[in-house]
Amino acid sequence: xxxxxxxxxxxxxxxxxxxxxxxxxxxxxxxxxxxxxxxxxxxxxxxxxxxxxxxxxxxxxxxxxxxxxxxxxxxxxxxxxxxxxxxxxxxxxxxxxxxxxxxxxxxxxxxxxxxxxxxxxxxxxxxxxxxxxxxxxxxxxxxxxxxxxxxxxxxxxxxxxxxxxxxxxxxxxxxxxxxxxxxxxxxxxxxxxxxxxxxxxxxxxxxxxxxxxxxxxxxxxxxxxxxxxxxxxxxxxxxxxxxxxxxxxxxxxxxxxxxxxxxxxxxxxxxxxxxxxxxxxxxxxxxxxxxxxxxxxxxxxxxxxxxxxxxxxxxxxxxxxxxxxxxxxxxxxxxxxxxxxxxxxxxxxxxxxxxx
Amino acid sequence: xxxxxxxxxxxxxxxxxxxxxxxxxxxxxxxxxxxxxxxxxxxxxxxxxxxxxxxxxxxxxxxxxxxxxxxxxxxxxxxxxxxxxxxxxxxxxxxxxxxxxxxxxxxxxxxxxxxxxxxxxxxxxxxxxxxxxxxxxxxxxxxxxxxxxxxxxxxxxxxxxxxxxxxxxxxxxxxxxxxxxxxxxxxxxxxxxxxxxxxxxxxxxxxxxxxxxxxxxxxxxxxxxxxxxxxxxxxxxxxxxxxxxxxxxxxxxxxxxxxxxxxxxxxxxxxxxxxxxxxxxxxxxxxxxxxx
Numbered sequence: 082x083x084x085x086x087x088x089x090x091x092x093x094x095x096x097x098x099x100x101x102x103x104x105x106x107x108x109x110x111x112x113x114x115x116x117x118x119x120x121x122x123x124x125x126x127x128x129x130x131x132x133x134x135x136x137x138x139x140x141x142x143x144x145x146x147x148x149x150x151x152x153x154x155x156x157x158x159x160x161x162x163x164x165x166x167x168x169x170x171x172x173x174x175x176x177x178x179x180x181x182x183x184x185x186x187x188x189x190x191x192x193x194x195x196x197x198x199x200x201x202x203x204x205x206x207x208x209x210x211x212x213x214x215x216x217x218x219x220x221x222x223x224x225x226x227x228x229x230x231x232x233x234x235x236x237x238x239x240x241x242x243x244x245x246x247x248x249x250x251x252x253x254x255x256x257x258x259x260x261x262x263x264x265x266x267x268x269x270x271x272x273x274x275x276x277x278x279x280x281x282x283x284x285x286x287x288x289x290x291x292x293x294x295x296x297x298x299x300x301x302x303x304x305x306x307x308x309x310x311x312x313x314x315x316x317x318x319x320x321x322x323x324x325x326x327x328x329x330x331x332x333x334x335x336x337x338x339x340x341x342x343x344x345x346x347x348x349x350x351x352x353x354x355x356x357x358x359x360x361x362x363x364x365x366x367x368x369x370x371x372x373x374x375x376x377x378x379x380x381x382x383x384x385x386x387x388x389x390x391x392x393x394x395x396x397x398x399x400x401x402x403x404x405x406x407x408x409x410x411x412x413x414x415x416x417x418x419x420x421x422x423x424x425x426x427x428x429x430x431x432x433x434x435x436x437x
Numbered sequence: 438x439x440x441x442x443x444x445x446x447x448x449x450x451x452x453x454x455x456x457x458x459x460x461x462x463x464x465x466x467x468x469x470x471x472x473x474x475x476x477x478x479x480x481x482x483x484x485x486x487x488x489x490x491x492x493x494x495x496x497x498x499x500x501x502x503x504x505x506x507x508x509x510x511x512x513x514x515x516x517x518x519x520x521x522x523x524x525x526x527x528x529x530x531x532x533x534x535x536x537x538x539x540x541x542x543x544x545x546x547x548x549x550x551x552x553x554x555x556x557x558x559x560x561x562x563x564x565x566x567x568x569x570x571x572x573x574x575x576x577x578x579x580x581x582x583x584x585x586x587x588x589x590x591x592x593x594x595x596x597x598x599x600x601x602x603x604x605x606x607x608x609x610x611x612x613x614x615x616x617x618x619x620x621x622x623x624x625x626x627x628x629x630x631x632x633x634x635x636x637x638x639x640x641x642x643x644x645x646x647x648x649x650x651x652x653x654x655x656x657x658x659x660x661x662x663x664x665x666x667x668x669x670x671x672x673x674x675x676x677x678x679x680x681x682x683x684x685x686x687x688x689x690x691x692x693x694x695x696x697x698x699x700x701x702x703x704x705x706x707x708x709x710x711x712x713x714x715x716x717x718x719x720x721x722x723x724x725x726x727x728x729x
Contacts, residue, residue, distance in 0.1 A: 159530050206710060209717040212529055213472050217668045218713055220661075221706035228703040341661075345537055352534050398548030405541025412535045413523045 133258040140265040143366035146350045148319020154357035156312040157292030162219040163347045165226035166317040168339025170196040170324025175243040185248040189325040196321020197314040204313025230336040242335035355420025364419040450579040452686025459678040461637035468606035468630035474536040477660015478543035483639020484646035513635030555650040665705040671722025
């Protein structure tokens, strides 16, 4: 039997293998198991339908945010088109389900694959462009995809969109929020597990080398263009996968939600959560979805109050203001994001009586 | 033929409007390498400030104009001091996100105060400015936009080439630590460049407002249209911004006139991607030489 590992009082790692460990101690592993049990065993039974709806949305957004963090946080390629790739996934899932009759469990990964192909296509400019120029090239991708979604009426139904059939898995009906919760979070745990392990492999190390200095990475023999494309593909796969889940969950999609605003929201998620941190992307998704819900509740409340005093419509834009303010304050005061806050809290517990 | 000529004239005028709105953007980029996503909102603030002063407070046009420019100049200072300065040295994406956050704040605030309706300025441009050849006519506003555009091109050209502040700005953009060690007051350069950029934004906001009416949504979408314009010309080239503006303007009007109106909105981006594949730093952008 192995000795139980506690926190060492310094860095005693003597091999790369130890440095690559996901869990430094057995406590970490224990907490994760407790977390998973709580997530799957308790959360769906204590939350009401509305709360479950929000939690499901958080799960879906978190999958896509993890994907975007792989691209921006780990490979350093800024993309303003993530919302569009999410849309491509949603539409692919919907079209596969309605026109080709592909079952749910195949349609979702297939949507991811198609999105990955589209993502690679729009990642091609990264061969020659970087930084701001690449950022604008992906912005162009966002607008072009949006245009195609609206204009290709034969396939996408134009502005009216597509009604997606209810998701079923091996004969089980996934229409209820609770059933869908299990599907979403099973996928989420799987995708997060893949992402965490991906960055420990050769591919992940190549991504990080490209982020830190792509010229130096090239000099060390990493073929940077294939890896950049791969990063675009993986990130769009995550986006498309999440998009297809979203399509099945909302059951009717229009091109409207997949605009530039959604891409900006995704970037806000990973910045608020923490760039280059997988748990950070999850924190960011939780934060942004809760902020959205809270703000829309407050505006709704104020509008109901305001109807008597005549300020009903004017209060709505303030939502945008508060949203922007939250992003700005986060970037100025905690540029490393919620992941850093989490780390500080954790280490202050760990070092408790002797913290410095 | 007449249709063609009219499209040509429209395209060039539209292009000059784009170029004019791109100038403030290039100004910020040239001195601090910040990609300003709040550009359209800065234009809207200038336009609404002018509207408030000229139409609602009933000040004389010249006074209102001067006050607007002074106000925007101050706003630029404040923005730089409180929002951009803490981010010096942070990653590119954080700066981009900050300007996006600022854009949201401004848009929310402007919509809250002025609503989403279209407002109009009172007429004050002299009719004598408008031109007419045969069937083709150019309204006075476009002529004004053209004159302002050329004026700023010359002004900025001289500013960046000969004035000491302009040279400081270029040095800071090129290499911050080197500029610092040579005694350039980097913070002052940043503050000044944001102030000047906000002023130019206000100016272009006013011109756009005269033409299309002042509307928050409209102006912020033009703020996004600035990106293909500046990238096409090269992010740090003022001449490139003007040429890029004209190219995009012509592309839009000709696509709208001959092919389809829905393609019009998207064509600048398609062309942009192809041009960037051939010339990654735009047509006139400074090619960066990278060293490991």
